[in-house]
Amino acid sequence: MKINWLSNNYYLLVFLLILSYSVKGQNNFIPQSKKKCGIPSNGKIQSFRDNQNWGYGYDSLIVDLDRWDSYSFVTIDSIGATVQNRAIWELTISENAEANSNHRIYIHARTHPGEEESFWVTNEIINILISESPFAEFVRSNCIFHIIPMYNPDGVELGYPRENANGIDIESGWDDIPLEPEVAVLKNRFSNLMLSVPNPVKIALNMHSAYSCTRYFVFHDEVGTSENYAILEQQFIGGIQSFFPGGFENWDYFVSWTSGTPDQYPESWWWMNHGENVMALTYEDMNCEQAGLYDSTANAILRGICDYIGLNYINISDENGNHPAGFSLGQNYPNPFNAITLIPYTTIMPGRVTITILDIMGHEVLQLVNSDHNVGKYFVKWDGTNRYKRQVGSGIYFYRIQAGLINKTRKMLLIQ
Ligand SMILES: [Zn+2]
Missing domain, CATH: 2.60.40.1930 (Macroglobulin (MG2) domain)
Structure with missing residues (x-):
């Protein structure tokens, strides 16, 4: 009986062995809770894939773009097309996007379609920026925000957790030849902004969410950057933390680039081309049932950005009319x-x-x-x-x- 079972199931066993080996290879033996980002394995994949484009689809984005476009200080452009020829939409929010003195910030979200929380935080950043509060007016007058709310619309519409329409994860492969269309578009956009304008990008955030169910920034160790950059990262992350106490993990929660500079990520491109001049980090929101407080998160990120670039807004009241703490x-x-x-x-x-x-x-x-x-x-x-x-x-x-x-x-x- 035993021998029969083994012979009947021989191919199954071989298959399982190969499967377990390849899964381990992909995970690189990193515990799930410490993986960079992703989706929980609790059935969320299937329900969102079947019903809701992960909760927010391309049609929803088109409706919101139409609404955002009604504000005088918002400009909406397509910066290029995806594999399936969808536009990659970018918002530019500024009272005067031509002003050379303005600080330029780039945010792109939803590279990984299954990490829709990254969109909800970005959506709240947009909501704050287009609001009538004195803080929003101040930020719009001193900054130029470029925001891509949905960088991978094909993946969203196809219900893929991480990939574009070619089945490629466009979070990496920034050093591939040839590049995936979406990567080529964003890399080109970054390059043009850095080359052609007198006020290049100072901060570039890459919005994701992780099923470790915490909010954190992926810290780049000084081994892969520089001692000074590591200090700047701590300053940036710590500044954001101070506006949402208890909301974010400490800077050393997830330390990457510990064995050198990788070359396949968007942040690699920023570091290798612009070094300490650009604070380029991945943010991970919560990808779990407890996700939320997107407005507090967005507010802290915006105020932290202002702090980092040295904008003094402390006498500017917030949307509730409150003055932030003085001394x-x-x-x-x-x-x-x-x-x-x-x-x-x-x-x-x-x-x-x-x-x-x-x-x-x-x-x-x-x-x-x-x-x-x-x-x-x-x-x-x-x-x-x-x-x-x-x-x-x-x-x-x-x-x-x-x-x-x-x-x-x-x-x-x-x-x-
Ligand atoms: Zn991700």
């Missing part, structure tokens, strides 16, 4: 930290600012900042291992800021 001393990040940490702070009055590091006994370790400041948002870096200043041991430290009559202190933990 503030943010929590350092990372915290706990091993060597380097960043301390964010904001000043609402011009004047002298000092920031002092104190040990657990309240003794001064060193003065990090002692200078006149304009109104604005700042970061200061403390390297707990800096031998030229003073090397200190593991433990609890305080940092104290003094500006005029204001005096605030916070705690941090150094672990060496």
